[in-house]
Amino acid sequence: MESSRRLFLQIPFALAAIPAMAAKARRPRDADLVEATIDDLARRIAARRLTAEALTRGYLERITRLDSSGPTLRSVIEINPEALDLARSLDRELGQRGPRGPLHGIPILLKDNIDTRDRMATTAGSLALVGAKPAADAPLVRRLRDAGVVVLGKTNLSEWANFRSSHSTSGWSSRGGLTRNPYALDRNPSGSSSGSAVAVAASLAAAAVGTETDGSIVSPSSVNGLVGIKPTVGLIRRRGIIPISQSQDTAGPMARTVRDAALLLQVMADPDPDDPDSIARVAGPVPDYTSGLDALGLRGARLGVVRNSWGFDQDRVIGSALEVLRSQGAVLVDPIEIPHRDEIGRAEDVILHFEFKAGIADYLSHLGSTTPHRSLRDLIEFNERHRATVMPHFGQETFLAAEAKGPLTDPAYLKAREEARRLSRTEGIDAVMDRHQLDALVAPTGGPAWLTDLIHGDRPTGSSSSFAAVSGYPSVTVPGGFFSGLPSGISFFGRANSEAVLLRLAYAFEQVTRHRRPPRYAATAGEK
Numbered sequence: 001m002e003s004s005r006r007l008f009l010q011i012p013f014a015l016a017a018i019p020a021m022a023a024k025a026r027r028p029r030d031a032d033l034v035e036a037t038i039d040d041l042a043r044r045i046a047a048r049r050l051t052a053e054a055l056t057r058g059y060l061e062r063i064t065r066l067d068s069s070g071p072t073l074r075s076v077i078e079i080n081p082e083a084l085d086l087a088r089s090l091d092r093e094l095g096q097r098g099p100r101g102p103l104h105g106i107p108i109l110l111k112d113n114i115d116t117r118d119r120m121a122t123t124a125g126s127l128a129l130v131g132a133k134p135a136a137d138a139p140l141v142r143r144l145r146d147a148g149v150v151v152l153g154k155t156n157l158s159e160w161a162n163f164r165s166s167h168s169t170s171g172w173s174s175r176g177g178l179t180r181n182p183y184a185l186d187r188n189p190s191g192s193s194s195g196s197a198v199a200v201a202a203s204l205a206a207a208a209v210g211t212e213t214d215g216s217i218v219s220p221s222s223v224n225g226l227v228g229i230k231p232t233v234g235l236i237r238r239r240g241i242i243p244i245s246q247s248q249d250t251a252g253p254m255a256r257t258v259r260d261a262a263l264l265l266q267v268m269a270d271p272d273p274d275d276p277d278s279i280a281r282v283a284g285p286v287p288d289y290t291s292g293l294d295a296l297g298l299r300g301a302r303l304g305v306v307r308n309s310w311g312f313d314q315d316r317v318i319g320s321a322l323e324v325l326r327s328q329g330a331v332l333v334d335p336i337e338i339p340h341r342d343e344i345g346r347a348e349d350v351i352l353h354f355e356f357k358a359g360i361a362d363y364l365s366h367l368g369s370t371t372p373h374r375s376l377r378d379l380i381e382f383n384e385r386h387r388a389t390v391m392p393h394f395g396q397e398t399f400l401a402a403e404a405k406g407p408l409t410d411p412a413y414l415k416a417r418e419e420a421r422r423l424s425r426t427e428g429i430d431a432v433m434d435r436h437q438l439d440a441l442v443a444p445t446g447g448p449a450w451l452t453d454l455i456h457g458d459r460p461t462g463s464s465s466s467f468a469a470v471s472g473y474p475s476v477t478v479p480g481g482f483f484s485g486l487p488s489g490i491s492f493f494g495r496a497n498s499e500a501v502l503l504r505l506a507y508a509f510e511q512v513t514r515h516r517r518p519p520r521y522a523a524t525a526g527e528k
């Protein structure tokens with residue numbers, strides 16, 4: 001009885017601490033938010049110098065000022081109407097029971113192809129899915145909520161994650177319009193995780209979640225000066241993500257620092273034993289991805305320099321990066337060529353078309369009566385009926401090519417899948433790393449951002465993403481330098497389940513180079 005009484009008496013004092021905490025914590029200024037790390041924000045929240053509510057309001061004000069107006073970045077497709085309520089609830093919980101962990105009260109944005117069971121939509125940027133309601137949060141969202149994250153909103157993306165047309169303009173969706181690159185507003189933000197990258201680059205949230213099938217995390221991270229992690233397929237549960245490919249799809253963190261990305265990955269990592277396409281192998285608990293971050297982590301590392309993925313004007317950035325790697329004690333095996341690149345690409349193309357047709361039908365079937373669409377054919381017909389608003393700039397030839405494919409029992413699909421795995425894994429990354437006894441491979445992530453062109457579509461200048469994408473292996477991109485004021489990234493990639501190794505290498509590179517710079521919202525590249 002006495003212990004119950006003591007508990008009862010303590011409750012009013014705990015509740016009374018909340019207004020005092022709110023009074024002590026001042027409203028964040030722009031200087032408090034721009035480039036603020038998750039650790040920075042968490043320390044201020046723990047010290048009662050900042051509340052989750054004030055932090056959320058600060059980011060919402062920046063979204064209004066920079067995304068909806070001003071440079072009009074259009075990176076955020078929807079604000080979570082429950083964000084402030086969630087933040088207030090987490091503030092009360094902090095006062096009563098302390099923080100759940102390092103992400104307690106931290107506002108994070110999600111790409112608009114990740115299911116949330118709340119008042120927000122999940123549409124992949126398409127008007128076809130407006131009104132559709134997922135039955136549950138994606139498992140990765142549930143893990144973020146359980147960690148104390150404030151789900152701030154959804155980000156714009158290349159419509160259908162850039163799988164509607166081969167002539168598309170990255171960053172454009174019929175629901176969200178055109179996302180703009182904050183480093184040069186006439187340049188493309190890349191995709192398909194365009195809004196996630198731009199929002200984080202512009203400090204509209206502490207970090208964001210993107211998704212990748214081939215390049216959709218690492219490429220926009222690269223051209224927006226970010227760290228992006230494309231994990232081993234299956235390390236993060238894929239249920240509740242609008243699919244393209246069961247062989248290659250994954251979500252991943254996008255952040256301004258390696259440590260922030262690692263903190264997010266730590267929470268999101270949760271391999272699904274029932275995922276038949278997962279190659280993530282975790283014996284016991286998920287590794288601590290932050291504990292191995294070491295500023296001296298490049299010493300003695302054997303890195304293979306992949307040169308058969310370079311495009312225009314990447315020599316300048318990669319040349320400087322290689323000098324840094326050498327100076328930090330890395331042993332470079334240069335050059336390395338991963339064989340079968342063209343054959344891998346052809347097999348990938350077949351796989352994606354088959355798997356998208358099957359995967360999207362399965363996803364739509366779980367939306368029930370909240371959408372009339374049940375198949376890819378239904379989506380194609382919707383697009384034709386609404387051509388003026390859905391297809392004003394480019395068509396849907398990728399949809400049509402996928403619709404022409406058969407089931408996943410088709411011999412053409414099975415052959416392509418076997419070939420892709422063998423060429424990209426056994427005879428590709430694994431063979432090269434074994435032969436040269438490598439810890440990882442390194443390459444330019446891609447070239448700088450290209451001019452946005454709604455008539456002719458994207459004009460990217462090289463990419464190294466496909467090796468890790470088709471194999472399902474992990475890749476980490478980190479800011480690698482600038483070209484005419486435009487960021488360009490360096491990728492570390494390697495064997496399945498080597499995220500901890502890649503993060504250690506990326507962190508060491510980041511700590512010595514410090515290439516990350518906030519955008520200035522220039523009208524064009526090179527503008528002073």
